[in-house]
Amino acid sequence: MTSPVGFTLVQLRYFLVAAEHGSMTEASAKLHIAQSAVSAAIDNLERDLQVQLFIRRRGRGLTLTPTGERLRQQARDLLGRAREVEREAQGDGETLSGPVALGCFVTLAPSYLPPLFSECTRRYPGIEIDVVEGETDQLVHALEAGRIDFALTYGLGLTAEPALRSETIARAPAYVIVSTDHPLAGQGSVELAELSTEPLVLLDLPHSRDYFRSLVAATGTAPDVRYRTQSYETVRSLVARGLGFSVLNQRPATSQTYGGGEVAELELRDGSPALEVKIASVDGVTQSPRARAVMTLLREIAAHTAESGES
Numbered sequence: 001m002t003s004p005v006g007f008t009l010v011q012l013r014y015f016l017v018a019a020e021h022g023s024m025t026e027a028s029a030k031l032h033i034a035q036s037a038v039s040a041a042i043d044n045l046e047r048d049l050q051v052q053l054f055i056r057r058r059g060r061g062l063t064l065t066p067t068g069e070r071l072r073q074q075a076r077d078l079l080g081r082a083r084e085v086e087r088e089a090q091g092d093g094e095t096l097s098g099p100v101a102l103g104c105f106v107t108l109a110p111s112y113l114p115p116l117f118s119e120c121t122r123r124y125p126g127i128e129i130d131v132v133e134g135e136t137d138q139l140v141h142a143l144e145a146g147r148i149d150f151a152l153t154y155g156l157g158l159t160a161e162p163a164l165r166s167e168t169i170a171r172a173p174a175y176v177i178v179s180t181d182h183p184l185a186g187q188g189s190v191e192l193a194e195l196s197t198e199p200l201v202l203l204d205l206p207h208s209r210d211y212f213r214s215l216v217a218a219t220g221t222a223p224d225v226r227y228r229t230q231s232y233e234t235v236r237s238l239v240a241r242g243l244g245f246s247v248l249n250q251r252p253a254t255s256q257t258y259g260g261g262e263v264a265e266l267e268l269r270d271g272s273p274a275l276e277v278k279i280a281s282v283d284g285v286t287q288s289p290r291a292r293a294v295m296t297l298l299r300e301i302a303a304h305t306a307e308s309g310e311s
Contacts, residue, residue: 006048009082012075014041015053019072022061073146080288096290097126103139103151104131106205107232107250108277112152115301120294127290135205140164143282149291152298154249155276156207163283170277170302172249174215177263179242180255185264192247192270193219199226199244203235212247215272233258249275277302 018027018038028035046053053068064072080098104113113131120127132139132148136157142148143164158166176195178185184194192215200216200223202209209228216223226244229235235246240261247268255262279295281287287295 007045009079011041011045011048012079014038015045016072016075016079018042018054018062019064019068022063024062070146077146077288080290084289095126096124096293097128098288098290099128099130100288100291100294101130101132101148102294103142103148103153104133105139105151105153106133106135106230107203107208108152108154109133110232110252111250111305112298112301116294116297119297119301123297124290124293127294129294136207139280143280149287150279150281150295153278153280154208155278156211158278158280164280165283166278166280168276168278169299170305171274172277173274174212174247174249174268174272175251176245176247176266176268177236177239178245178266179240180262180264181242182245182264184266187266189267189269191219192216192268192272193221195245196221197224199224201226201235201238201244201246202228203232203246203248204228204230211275215247215270218270218272236263237261239263 014027014031014037017030018024021027021030024035024038024042028038031038042053049071051067051071052065053071055063055065057063076099083098109131117129120129132142134142136153139148139151139153140157143151154172155166155168158164176190176192178195184190196216196219200212202212202223202225213223213225227238229238232248232250235248236252237257237259238244239246240257240259240263251265255264257263279298
């Protein structure tokens, strides 16, 4: 027989509200109950779990301990699942609502997040998507810490993470950008060797920088990295000013840049490997119905992008 759980969902709810506001007084006001009831619930929760969740400082409110920080995400997930059980029991299983924490690689965000938010609002108005943007290592850490349900990212850097599982939903071939007055701008395609004597404007993100360098190095030349930036749009603006060429994977809908200039896109004839766009999650974790619904929307967006010839 399964042993009974010592804590209650009410205790978890009071704990979350107190953590959000950093104060027992504000939590009691939010919950419309006596402060003593909030304090007692949290004290009992700490006793049942045999851990300290808050550092209490007189006049300075509450600060989560590392254990409390971990419990906050777990409590959110548990309460979300409890609401789903309640809806199922009430015959409302078709209505999806509640939070979904999504991690997104920074350069994928402009292409995927706007259509995702738009379509999710239309189909599932009760789902609230909370996004954490970052590069691969940051997203992996967020997954392992339980801060996000899943991540939309490139496959770079994921192979060394055995605790994760991933699914490829799209492929993004590499392409070259040059300024519109560049001698090669009208060719439509190019081999990287043709640009070997020119400066490279590098998108300087972990893993991405190694990928772009390797593409140039495969031509037998060392890349002349003249400028580097972690901003995708800054790369495009520098290239538009004629300060070098660059290699990218995601294609915006316009050739115009933030800096006012324009770039020309050139296909690569080198047979360079495309980057895989993946949905990654912690292996063995069962996703909630609302998280699975958001994953399905991302697959649909990726499929539509491939059909329309964008990447």
